[in-house]
Amino acid sequence: MATPTRTHRTDPPGSPPTDPPARARTSRLHRWDRAASPYLFVAPFFLVFAAFGLFPLLYTGWLSLHRVSLYNVDQADWVGLQNYWDLLFGPPSHFFWNALRNTITLGVLSTVPQLLAALGLAHLLNYQLPARGFFRTALLAPYATSVAAATLVFALIFSPEGGMANWLLGLVGAGPVQWEAGPWSSQFAVSVIVIWRWTGYNALIYLAAMQAIPRELYEAAAIDGASRWQQFRHVTIPELRPTILFTVVVSSIGATQLFGEPYLFGGQSGHQGGADHQYETLGILMYDTGFHHSMLGRASAIAWTMFGLLLLVGLANTLIARRLRSAN
Amino acid sequence: MTTIPVQHSPTAARRRRPRSLGAGGQHRAGPLALTVLALVSLASLFPLYWTLVAASTDGHRVISTPPPLLPGGNLFDNIGYVWNNAGARGMGVALLNSTLVAGTVALSTVAFSVLAGFAFAKLRFPGRGALLALVVATMAVPAQVSIVPLFILMKHLGLGNQLGALVLPTLVTAFGVFFMRQYLSQALPTELLEAARVDGANSLRVVWHVVVPIARPAMAVLGMLAFVQSWNDFLWPIIAMNGATNPTVQVALAGLGTGWSTDWSVITAGALVGTLPLLLVFTVFGRQIVGGITQGALKG
Numbered sequence: 001m002a003t004p005t006r007t008h009r010t011d012p013p014g015s016p017p018t019d020p021p022a023r024a025r026t027s028r029l030h031r032w033d034r035a036a037s038p039y040l041f042v043a044p045f046f047l048v049f050a051a052f053g054l055f056p057l058l059y060t061g062w063l064s065l066h067r068v069s070l071y072n073v074d075q076a077d078w079v080g081l082q083n084y085w086d087l088l089f090g091p092p093s094h095f096f097w098n099a100l101r102n103t104i105t106l107g108v109l110s111t112v113p114q115l116l117a118a119l120g121l122a123h124l125l126n127y128q129l130p131a132r133g134f135f136r137t138a139l140l141a142p143y144a145t146s147v148a149a150a151t152l153v154f155a156l157i158f159s160p161e162g163g164m165a166n167w168l169l170g171l172v173g174a175g176p177v178q179w180e181a182g183p184w185s186s187q188f189a190v191s192v193i194v195i196w197r198w199t200g201y202n203a204l205i206y207l208a209a210m211q212a213i214p215r216e217l218y219e220a221a222a223i224d225g226a227s228r229w230q231q232f233r234h235v236t237i238p239e240l241r242p243t244i245l246f247t248v249v250v251s252s253i254g255a256t257q258l259f260g261e262p263y264l265f266g267g268q269s270g271h272q273g274g275a276d277h278q279y280e281t282l283g284i285l286m287y288d289t290g291f292h293h294s295m296l297g298r299a300s301a302i303a304w305t306m307f308g309l310l311l312l313v314g315l316a317n318t319l320i321a322r323r324l325r326s327a328n
Numbered sequence: 329m330t331t332i333p334v335q336h337s338p339t340a341a342r343r344r345r346p347r348s349l350g351a352g353g354q355h356r357a358g359p360l361a362l363t364v365l366a367l368v369s370l371a372s373l374f375p376l377y378w379t380l381v382a383a384s385t386d387g388h389r390v391i392s393t394p395p396p397l398l399p400g401g402n403l404f405d406n407i408g409y410v411w412n413n414a415g416a417r418g419m420g421v422a423l424l425n426s427t428l429v430a431g432t433v434a435l436s437t438v439a440f441s442v443l444a445g446f447a448f449a450k451l452r453f454p455g456r457g458a459l460l461a462l463v464v465a466t467m468a469v470p471a472q473v474s475i476v477p478l479f480i481l482m483k484h485l486g487l488g489n490q491l492g493a494l495v496l497p498t499l500v501t502a503f504g505v506f507f508m509r510q511y512l513s514q515a516l517p518t519e520l521l522e523a524a525r526v527d528g529a530n531s532l533r534v535v536w537h538v539v540v541p542i543a544r545p546a547m548a549v550l551g552m553l554a555f556v557q558s559w560n561d562f563l564w565p566i567i568a569m570n571g572a573t574n575p576t577v578q579v580a581l582a583g584l585g586t587g588w589s590t591d592w593s594v595i596t597a598g599a600l601v602g603t604l605p606l607l608l609v610f611t612v613f614g615r616q617i618v619g620g621i622t623q624g625a626l627k628g
Contacts (some may be wrong), residue, residue, distance in 0.1 A: 030530070033530045033531050034531070035453070037451070037530075037531035038447040038452075038453035038456070039453065040443075041444055041446060041447035041451075041531075041535075042443075042444045042447050042448065042505075044440040044443070044444065044500055045440060045444050045463065045500045045502070045505050046462075048440075048496075048497070048499050048500050049466050049502070052474070052478065052481075052496060052497035053469055053474060053497075054466075054469075055477070055481075056473075056474030056476075056477035056478045056481065057469055057473055057474050059474075059477035059480075059481075060473055060474060063476060063477060117368075121365070124357065124364060124365050127355050127356065127357035127361055128355060128356045129357045129365070130357075130362075133615075134369070135365050135369055136618060137611070137614045138369035138372050138373050139368065139372050140610070140614065140617075140618060141373060141376060141607065141610065142375070144556065144606045144607050144609075144610040145376070145560075145603045145606070145607075146559065146560035146577070146581070146602060146603065146606075147560065147562050147578075148578045148581035148582055148585070148602065149379070149581060149598075149599035149600075149602050149603045150375070150599075151585070152581060152584070152595050152596065152598075152599045153375050153378060153379050153382070153596060154375065155585065156382060156390070156391075156592045156596060157375070157378065159391060159592070161391050162390070162391030162392055162393055163391070163395075164378070164395050167393055167394055170393075196371075196372070196375065200372060201621065204618055204621060205621065228355070256470075257470055257472045259472070259562070259563050260562040263566075263582075263586075264582060264585045264586065266586075267585060267586055268586055268587075270585075270586055271586075283472060283563070286472070286475075287563075287567070290475075290476055291567060291570065296476050296480075299476050300477075303472065303473045303474075303476060304473065306470070306472065306473060307473045310468075314468065
C-alpha cells in the first residue's frame with residue numbers, strides 16, 4: 001500500500017500561524033502525527049500478544065525439548081524429542097492415549113447435543129412469543145455463572161450420597177448411578193455441565209442469525225408450498241451455514257481444551273480426572289504433569305501436542321466447510 | 329440461489345394461508361413450543377435456584393433424601409462462614425480481588441481496543457491489511473498452550489501469586505480489537521473525521537472528541553464481556569495463584585471444592601457468592617450483552 005499522499009490543509013481556519021517557520025513546524029508535526037499514530041494505536045495489542053502469546057508459545061516448544069522441574073525453572077536439560085517419545089510410546093503413553101480418547105468422547109458428548117438443542121431452541125425463540133425477554137434471559141443465565149460455581153453445584157446434584165440426580169432416578173424406579181466412578185456415567189455428568197453452560201449462548205447466536213435471514217426467502221418458499229419444517233430445512237439451515245460453522249469451530253476448540261469441569265467435578269481426585277483417570281482430558285493431563293508432578297518439559301510437550309491437535313481440528317473444519325460450500 | 333423443492337403435498341397446500349406467509353418470526357408459538365421453552369428455561373434456571381436452596385441449609389440436610397426443595401434458614405450463617413474462611417483470607421477478599429482484576433482488564437481492554445479498532449477501521453497506513461490479518465490469526469492461539477512459560481515468566485517478573493499476573497496477559501484481546509473495528513467501520517462517518525482534521529485536531533484529540541463519543545455503546549458492551557470473561561477465567565488463575573493467600577473468587581471456589589471442606593452447604597454458599605455479582609450485572613444489562621455476543625459472533 002502506498003503512503004498517504006492526500007494533501008491536507010496545514011493552516012487551520014481557527015488560528016492560522018502566519019509566519020512561515022511556525023507554519024512549517026505545525027505541518028511537520030501534523031504529518032508526523034498522521035504517519036505515526038496508527039502504529040502507536042495498534043502497538044499495545046501487538047506488544048501484549050508478543051509478550052504473553054507468541055513468546056510463550058515458542059518458549060513452550062523449546063521447553064518441550066528439555067527436562068525442567070517446577071521447583072527449579074531456570075535449569076533446563078536438553079533431552080531432544082524424548083518427552084514426545086515418552087508421551088506417545090513410552091511408559092506414560094497409557095495416560096496420554098486415555099486422555100486423548102476422553103477428550104474426544106467428552107467433546108462429542110458435550111458439543112453435539114448442545115449445538116442441536118441450541119438450533120432447535122433458536123427456532124422456537126424465533127416464533128412470536130409471550131415473555132420473549134424472559135426466555136432469552138433464562139437461557140443465557142448459565143453463561144453468567146463461572147465454570148467453578150457451575151461445576152460445584154452439579155457435583156452436588158450428581159453426588160453419590162443424597163444427590164438430586166439419583167433421587168430423581170429413584171422416583172422413576174431406576175437404581176442409583178455412580179456418577180463419579182463409572183467411566184461413561186461420569187463423562188455424561190461432566191458433559192451435562194458443559195451443555196448447561198453453553199446451550200443458551202449458542203441458541204442466541206443462532207437466533208440473531210435467523211433474524212437476519214431475508215423474509216422474502218420464506219415468502220417464496222411458502223408460495224411454493226413448503227411446510228414449516230421444509231422451510232426450516234431448506235431455507236433456515238442453508239442460510240445459517242456460516243453461523244453453524246462458526247459455533248462448531250468455537251465449540252470444538254473449547255472441547256479440545258476442556259479443563260475446569262473435569263478438574264472440579266472430581267473433588268480431590270480432580271487434578272488427575274477422577275480416581276481412575278476416567279475423565280482425564282489432555283488439559284487435565286498437562287496440568288497434572290506440570291504442576292502436580294513438576295515435569296514442566298513433558299507438560300510443554302503435551303501442550304504442543306494439543307496445539308497440533310487444535311490445528312488439525314481447525315483444518316478439518318475448514319475442509320468440511322469448503323466441501324459443503326462446493327456441494328451447494 | 330437456494331432452490332426449494334416444490335412439493336405440492338395436500339397438507340402443505342391446505343396449510344397455505346396468506347396470513348402464515350413470512351418468516352419464522354411471523355408465526356405464533358403454539359402450546360408445544362411454549363411448553364418446550366418453559367421446560368428448557370426451568371432446566372436453565374433450576375441449578376441456580378438449587379444453589380440458593382443448598383446454600384441455605386446445613387451440611388446434613390442438603391444431602392438427605394428427599395433433597396430439600398425450599399430454602400432453609402442457614403443462608404447467612406453459611407455465607408458468613410465462607411466470607412471469613414474460604415481460602416486463607418475469605419471470600420470477601422476474593423471478591424475484592426476479582427473485582428480489581430476484572431475491572432482493570434475491562435478498562436484496559438476497552439481503551440486499547442478503541443485505539444486499535446479505530447486505526448484499523450478508519451486510518452490508512454502501510455501494512456494495515458497484513459496487521460489486521462495477524463490480529464485475527466492470533467485468535468487461533470489457545471491460552472492453554474502458553475501456560476507453562478507464562479508461569480515461569482511471571483515468576484521472573486516477580487509476579488508469582490500476584491494479581492498482576494492475571495491482568496497482564498489480557499490487557500487487550502484480539503477479540504476486543506476486532507469487535508471495535510467492526511463497530512467503528514460502520515458507526516463512524518469518515519466525513520466527521522475529515523472535519524475534525526480540517527479543524528486542526530491531532531490524532532489523540534480526534535479519538536477523544538470524535539471516536540470515543542460514537543464508540544460509547546460498543547465500549548460498554550465490550551467492557552461487560554471482558555469483565556465477565558475475566559471474572560470467570562479459571563485455568564490461568566488456578567495456576568498463577570496456586571496456593572495464594574490472596575486468591576480470586578474462582579481460585580477460592582476451587583479451594584472449597586477440592587480442599588478441606590466437604591460441607592456442601594458451605595461450598596454452594598461460596599458458589600452463590602461468586603455468581604451473584606455477575607447475575608446482577610446480567611439482569612440489568614442482559615439485553616446489551618446478548619447484542620454484544622451476537623454481534624461479535626456473527627462477524628467473528
